[in-house]
Amino acid sequence: MRRKKALLATGAAVFSMALLGTAGQGANADEADRKTVAVAEVVGKDAARKMAEQRPLVAAADVISAARDRGRYEGFTGIALERDRVALYWKGALPAKMREAVAEARGKARVRIVAAPHSLKELKSASARLQERLRANPSLGHTVKIPTDGSGLVIAADPGRRAAAAAPRAAAALEEDLGVPVRTVREGKMKERSRNNDSYPWSGGALLKKNGVGNCTSGFGVRNNTGAQFILTAEHCGKAGDRYTNGADQYIGTPGPANDPHDIMLIPTSDVDNFMYTGGPDDERGVRVEGWGQVYTGEYLCQSGATSAAETGGPVCNLKVLYFYNDSEDLVEAEQMDGRTPLRGGDSGGPVYSGAANGGAIAKGTSTRSLGSKMAFQDFETASRDFGVWIDK
Incomplete structure (x- = not known):
């Protein structure tokens, strides 16, 4: 699944690029050059209102x-x-x-x-058995989702006409076998998505160059209980031994701890901070990340990938959380409710966040893939659990 990720990586650009600066700026830009603004100033009135509500x-x-x-x-x-x-x-x-x-x-x-008709524990047990069926017969579907209301399981399957015709019979057979309702939705599989001149200390939302070529976005600056500092980004953006630099080719680090199924990776580096770029590719606007929080179905979020920033001049918001996947990847699915493109190539690993009451941001996760108006990201809680990290302040 991840063999092609280097070609498609979009938002995971190493957090090291996250401190996106002006294209012609030197690598040693002073901290004072960056412009910290309130999150409401960059996400727009509608997104800020929804987050506040x-x-x-x-x-x-x-x-x-x-x-x-x-x-x-x-x-x-x-x-x-x-x-x-x-x-x-x-x-x-x-x-x-x-x-x-x-x-x-x-x-x-x-x-x-x-x-609820079924508990999460019951549905996860049924999902584990369903995933065995999918591995044996991939034509049944590619992704298992658990609705928050406990109504059953949802399989996302490719929208081919022949497969669609067989879906009702397959779902009925699975329901009888698993003991819980199974519904099939026709959706293609999301594609992985892989600013521009960040500087030390490294921040989130900036362009990441792997072996000299820009391919992803940095997520957040994090640290663990030993004091070690890292950039959190998407695992599919690179592999052990790759050399990560910012837009001006200043060295950031090489991949460290990673969880391939969860699509998250840490890049050990010398120093990070809690700044996150939110403006276009050639400005210094950004917000301070105050901490991280859990993700809930129905929650509205934003993402600040480097490529999307270059095309739109800012973040992509109005991303409503729909599902939590129940498979080895354990991703979260959201939909851009205006029908806009939620992620672009090069956004992978970039920050997904909500607004904090004090005008800063709350880290919610890092981008992984998208298709149409839907995207999938890994929640920060999983990164905290996998790596024992939190937002560096």
């Missing part, structure tokens, strides 16, 4: 999510952000500790509890 919903969802993590409950199914409230999907009776968490969350936003 969702802020109390995210805060309420975080309370519920934290309680769920502490209890490891069997009945949990999913959490979704709706227009003006949070939906908690649960199979069976809600435990006392979760009722307490919901009560606390309701101090931040409205919360409704919805009976």
Whole structure:
């Protein structure tokens, strides 16, 4: 699957390029040359409004999510952000500790509890068996998704006419075999997408050059508990031994720890910061990343890949989270709700984020692939779990 990733890499450009500067700027640009602005100034009024409206919903969802993590409950199914409230999907009776968490969350936003036909644990078990079927018979589909409401499993399959005609029979057979409803949607498989002159310390949202050729975007500057610093980007952007530089060919580092299925990679480097470019390829505008947060179905996000920035002059927003994939990649699917292109070649590894109340940004993940108006990204929580990293401040 990833053999062709070097050709298609778009947004993963090493975070080292993230501090995108002017094309003719020297590599040792002073920190003062960069212009830190409020996220609302760069994402647009509509995106800023949506993010602001969702802020109390995210805060309420975080309370519920934290309680769920502490209890490891069997009945949990999913959490979704709706227009003006949070939906908690649960199979069976809600435990006392979760009722307490919901009560606390309701101090931040409205919360409704919805009976789910299947728990997340049940659906993941069924999904594991379904993925075995897909490996044995790829014509059944290429991606397994779990709807947040627990209604069953969704298989994304290529839209060929013959396959579409056979889909209802295949879904019925799978449902009987797996014990949960299975629905097939006709979608092609997303393609991996691989600013321009960042400078030390390295930042997010900048162009990354692999062995002298620009192919991706840097995600975020991160560090671990030993104090080591890295650029977080997409794994498909390169491999061990590759040499990463910025747009002016200043050396950043070579690939370090990576998780191929999750499509995330760390590039060890000398120094990073929490700046993230959000403007066009030839300006210094950007925002400060205040930390990272969990991702929820229904949440609106933005992405700041280097190629998209060059074509649009800024970030791509109005990206609504639709699904969490349940396969070895464990990606998150979002859709650009205006029908615009969500990612372009060279955006891979770039930052996916929401707005913070203080005008900064909250890291949500790094871009991986897209098709049409839909994109897939890896959430930051997975990177934190895989590598033990957090936003460098």
